[in-house]
Amino acid sequence: MAGMNKLRGVLSPVLTPFNADYSVSASRFIGHCRTLIKLNVGLAVFGTNSEANSLSVKEKRQLLDLLVEEGLPAGKMMPGTGCCAVSDSIELTRHAVSAGCAGVLMLPPFYYKGVSDEGLFRNYATVIDTIADARLRIYLYHIPHVTQVGIGFDLIERLLKAYPDTVAGIKDSSGDWNHTLALINRFQPDGFDVFAGSEPFLLQTLRHGGAGCITATGNVNAAAIARLNATWNDDTADSQQQELDTVRNIFQKFPMIPAMKSAIARQTGTPEWSILRPPLVELTEDQARQLQHDLSAIDFHPNELSDTLAS
Amino acid sequence: MAGMNKLRGVLSPVLTPFNADYSVSASRFIGHCRTLIKLNVGLAVFGTNSEANSLSVKEKRQLLDLLVEEGLPAGKMMPGTGCCAVSDSIELTRHAVSAGCAGVLMLPPFYYKGVSDEGLFRNYATVIDTIADARLRIYLYHIPHVTQVGIGFDLIERLLKAYPDTVAGIKDSSGDWNHTLALINRFQPDGFDVFAGSEPFLLQTLRHGGAGCITATGNVNAAAIARLNATWNDDTADSQQQELDTVRNIFQKFPMIPAMKSAIARQTGTPEWSILRPPLVELTEDQARQLQHDLSAIDFHPNELSDTLAS
Numbered sequence: 001m002a003g004m005n006k007l008r009g010v011l012s013p014v015l016t017p018f019n020a021d022y023s024v025s026a027s028r029f030i031g032h033c034r035t036l037i038k039l040n041v042g043l044a045v046f047g048t049n050s051e052a053n054s055l056s057v058k059e060k061r062q063l064l065d066l067l068v069e070e071g072l073p074a075g076k077m078m079p080g081t082g083c084c085a086v087s088d089s090i091e092l093t094r095h096a097v098s099a100g101c102a103g104v105l106m107l108p109p110f111y112y113k114g115v116s117d118e119g120l121f122r123n124y125a126t127v128i129d130t131i132a133d134a135r136l137r138i139y140l141y142h143i144p145h146v147t148q149v150g151i152g153f154d155l156i157e158r159l160l161k162a163y164p165d166t167v168a169g170i171k172d173s174s175g176d177w178n179h180t181l182a183l184i185n186r187f188q189p190d191g192f193d194v195f196a197g198s199e200p201f202l203l204q205t206l207r208h209g210g211a212g213c214i215t216a217t218g219n220v221n222a223a224a225i226a227r228l229n230a231t232w233n234d235d236t237a238d239s240q241q242q243e244l245d246t247v248r249n250i251f252q253k254f255p256m257i258p259a260m261k262s263a264i265a266r267q268t269g270t271p272e273w274s275i276l277r278p279p280l281v282e283l284t285e286d287q288a289r290q291l292q293h294d295l296s297a298i299d300f301h302p303n304e305l306s307d308t309l310a311s
Numbered sequence: 312m313a314g315m316n317k318l319r320g321v322l323s324p325v326l327t328p329f330n331a332d333y334s335v336s337a338s339r340f341i342g343h344c345r346t347l348i349k350l351n352v353g354l355a356v357f358g359t360n361s362e363a364n365s366l367s368v369k370e371k372r373q374l375l376d377l378l379v380e381e382g383l384p385a386g387k388m389m390p391g392t393g394c395c396a397v398s399d400s401i402e403l404t405r406h407a408v409s410a411g412c413a414g415v416l417m418l419p420p421f422y423y424k425g426v427s428d429e430g431l432f433r434n435y436a437t438v439i440d441t442i443a444d445a446r447l448r449i450y451l452y453h454i455p456h457v458t459q460v461g462i463g464f465d466l467i468e469r470l471l472k473a474y475p476d477t478v479a480g481i482k483d484s485s486g487d488w489n490h491t492l493a494l495i496n497r498f499q500p501d502g503f504d505v506f507a508g509s510e511p512f513l514l515q516t517l518r519h520g521g522a523g524c525i526t527a528t529g530n531v532n533a534a535a536i537a538r539l540n541a542t543w544n545d546d547t548a549d550s551q552q553q554e555l556d557t558v559r560n561i562f563q564k565f566p567m568i569p570a571m572k573s574a575i576a577r578q579t580g581t582p583e584w585s586i587l588r589p590p591l592v593e594l595t596e597d598q599a600r601q602l603q604h605d606l607s608a609i610d611f612h613p614n615e616l617s618d619t620l621a622s
Contacts, residue, residue, distance in 0.1 A: 022397065022437065053395040053422035056368065056402070084364040084395070086333065086589055091367070109590045111364035111421065113457060119590035126333065126589055146424060148459060149590075278397055278437055279420045279430035279460075 006137070006168065006193060007102045008211045009229045010202075011078055012036055012218025013047025015260060016055065016063075018275040024059060025272065030070050032219075032264075035303055037076060039222035040230070043067070044105055046080035046092075048146060048173075049216040049257050054277040057088050061095050074100035078214070082107030082141060086126050093138075094131050103137035103168055105214070110147035117155045121162075128163050136166050143173035143197065150174075153186065160192060171214045173197030177204060184210045199225045200248055203241040206232045219260050220302035221247050250294045258283045259291055260302075266292060267302045317448070317479065317504060318413045319522045320540045321513075322389055323347055323529025324358025326571060327366065327374075329586040335370060336583065341381050343530075343575075346614055348383060350533035351541070355416055357391035359457060359484075360527040360568050365588040368399050372406050385411035389525070393418030393452060397437050404449075405442050414448035414479055416525070421458035428466045432473075439474050447477050454484035454508065461485075464497065471503060482525045484508030488515060495521045510536045511559055514552040517543045530571050531613040532558050561605045569594045570602055571613075577603060578613045 014036065017028035033043055045067070046052035046060050055063075060079070068074055081092035081104040089106065096104045106127070108120050128136065140159075144150035151170070159167045169192055172180045180201055184194045185208075193211035196202055202213045202225065218225055221244065228240040251259045258276055262283045265273035274282045283291065295301070325347065328339035344354055356378070357363035357371050366374075371390070379385055392403035392415040400417065407415045417438070419431050439447065451470075455461040462481070470478045480503055483491045491512055495505045496519075504522035507513055513524045513536065529536055532555065539551040562570045569587055573594045576584035585593045594602065606612070 048422075054397060054420065056396045056398040059396075059398060085367045085370075086365060087367040087370060109365065111359075111457065112590055113459075115590040116592055119592045122589035122592070146422065148424075278433035279423055279426040281427055281430045281433070 007042060007076070007078055008193065009042065010040070010199075010212055010218055010222075010226050011042035011044040011195070011214045012222065013049040013080070013214065013216055014043055014045045015219050015257070015264070016050045016052070017273055018277060019272060020275065022275070022277050024055070024063065026063070026066055028270065028273065029063060030066065030072070033067060033072050036218065036222050037072060039303065040226035041218045041222040042076040042078060043072065044078045044080065044214050047105065047214070048143060049219070049260070050080070051257065051277050051280060052080045054280070057083070057091055060092060064095065064099055064101075068099050075102050077101040078103045078105050078139060080105045080107065080141070082109070084109045084111045086123050089123070089127050090130050093127055093136065094133075097131060097133050097136050103139050105139045105141050105171060107141045107143070107147060108149045108151060110149050113148050115149060117152065117158070120149070120151070120155055121158055124159055124167075125162065128166050134165070137168040138166055139168055139193070139195070140170040141173070142170055145175070156187060156192070160187070160190070167192070169193030169195060169211060171195045171197055177201055180205060180210070181208060184208050198248070199228075199244050202228055202244070203232055203237055216256055216260065217244075217248050217251060220251070220263055222303050246298060247300055250291070250298070250300070253294070254283060254287055254291055255280075259287075262288045262291055263295060263302045318353060318387070318389055319504065320353065321351070321510075321523055321529055321533075321537045322353035322355040322506070322525045323533065324360040324391070324525065324527055325354055325356045326530045326568070326575070327361045327363070328584055329588060330583060331586065333586070333588050335366070335374065337374070337377055339581070339584065340374060341377065341383070344378060344383050347529065347533050348387060350614065351537035352529045352533040353387040353389060354378070354383065355389045355391065355525050358416065358525070359454060360530070360571070361391070362568065362588050362591060363391045365591070368394070368402055371403060375406065375410055375412075379410050386413050388412040389414045389416050389450060391416045391418065391452070393420070395420045395422045397434055400434070400438050401441050404438055404447065405444075408442060408444050408447050414450050416450045416452050416482055418452045418454070418458060419460045419462060421460050424459050426460060428463065428469070431460070431462070431466055432469055435470055435478075436473065439477050445476070448479040449477055450479055450504070450506070451481040452484070453481055456486070467498060467503070471498070471501070478503070480504030480506060480522060482506045482508055488512055491516060491521070492519060495519050509559070510539075510555050513539055513555070514543055514548055527567055527571065528559050528562060531562070531574055533614050557609060558611055561602070561609070561611070564605070565594060565598055565602055566591075570598075573599045573602055574606060574613045
């Protein structure tokens with residue numbers, strides 16, 4: 001895979017804004033994507049924090065088409081395309097390749113539990129063989145506390161052996177640094193890009209040769225996370241990481257997706273930003289007040305473009 | 312709900328037959344549905360044992376259309392329509408109502424874990440309010456070891472209060488008889504139909520006033536299970552239940568879906584019946600041999616029409 005223009009650095013599972021009737025707000029979605037791109041954060045649209053599994057295949061296809069039509073750079077996109085049904089994963093993945101996306105982030109099928117590596121291998125192999133397009137780059141998505149179906153080392157090895165040009169990396173959302181480190185040590189030397197699942201592990205990931213991070217908090221603290229990625233060799237790196245952690249820790253005290261949406265709703269003066277599709281729900285009024293209090297205490301405001309672009 | 316022609320008795324999550332390229336075999340699907348209907352087993356198509364979450368929304372719509380076109384009785388159908396995305400659940404549920412199905416069996420959205428009852432209530436309420444059709448009958452699907460998202464008593468109570476004419480019952484696949492009994496005692500007197508999730512609990516369910524069972528093994532032992540349902544007041548009931556359990560215990564020693572497909576493949580002389588979509592896989596050769604050995608030892612053959620229809 002040497003010489004490929006591969007995705008590295010910071011990406012964010014882009015929050016999906018809804019209207020009161022639970023339809024997607026296309027205009028706010030595009031606006032938010034534009035902000036992230038300006039702040040040097042790539043678009044891992046349709047991730048866990050995007051409520052992607054609360055969107056239909058058709059809705060995801062339409063939104064990706066819209067992004068491309070609106071001139072957002074497909075070369076900085078890594079849409080989530082892994083579904084329970086391999087037929088859906090094929091449709092979404094093929095569509096992403098056609099749109100020119102740099103890669104796709106693929107959950108394993110997550111309905112059935114206790115499935116075998118053979119079954120998971122067949123799932124990915126069926127997608128790759130059916131699409132049969134040299135442009136396809138798949139990033140595996142390991143998030144076992146949500147899927148309950150993990151992606152183990154043996155499976156990665158088997159996939160890399162069978163599809164070395166297609167299986168491009170992994171997002172490790174295990175939340176366990178030792179697991180991320182083991183992935184980097186074993187697979188990164190071969191060009192298999194390991195992304196930490198959140199920015200608390202960004203500096204360590206980069207120092208050990210990993211590719212970056214794909215992080216929810218990129219939706220609200222994009223510029224600072226991207227800055228650490230760009231300057232991790234500087235003397236300021238450790239203190240930058242500390243500052244990132246301070247922000248992350250506030251959001252993590254609450255359900256993350258509603259908390260980020262609440263903060264953006266307040267920052268942008270758009271109450272509708274707080275809306276989530278069922279089964280997720282917005283913060284309670286008490287939680288929203290507490291979040292605002294905590295963020296004000298550190299003078300944090302989501303994605304202040306004027307500040308961050310000037311820096 | 313008194314006076315409604317409600318589904319009762321035995322239904323089966325109909326196995327979905329695939330071809331070698333993982334496409335659905337429409338002809339074998341229809342044939343299998345015809346067999347079950349002849350044997351007095353209703354069609355809970357698109358259940359867990361149907362590998363329904365390995366099928367796309369479009370595939371499920373087409374298969375349901377096909378069944379109706381082929382003259383299978385929609386009044387004996389309870390398709391699974393609960394998806395992760397409420398937009399998908401709405402589409403499939405509306406389609407099932409239009410097709411005249413007696414009811415739908417709805418999983419809760421199962422990607423996000425630790426979700427609130429408020430979020431689950433909104434999921435079902437959004438489906439019901441959006442479809443807004445008096446013909447809609449929803450059966451809740453409680454299968455926590457797979458979904459990791461359960462349907463608790465408080466949620467049922469809230470749904471029944473809000474939608475007494477629509478929320479019609481539950482399939483309890485907890486595998487815990489005490490849980491099924493508690494559901495019957497609390498909700499069945501109000502006409503909320505409690506179905507056991509498998510036939511080992513059929514006799515107890517009927518004796519306590521429950522509605523029947525929706526069971527995987529209905530795919531292979533349809534006639535005998537339906538017979539117990541019809542004759543549970545007879546002196547033979549306990550020995551019938553024992554015989555059902557003997558068969559069930561054999562299939563349960565193996566992964567259930569591949570085991571049932573293997574038995575049907577052998578019985579019908581159609582090796583393709585053994586195929587499963589990823590992430591599930593067929594039995595190993597050793598497992599298939601062992602299953603055949605165990606079934607031969609009790610002289611069991613899946614759905615022998617000549618025998619069962621004559622009785």
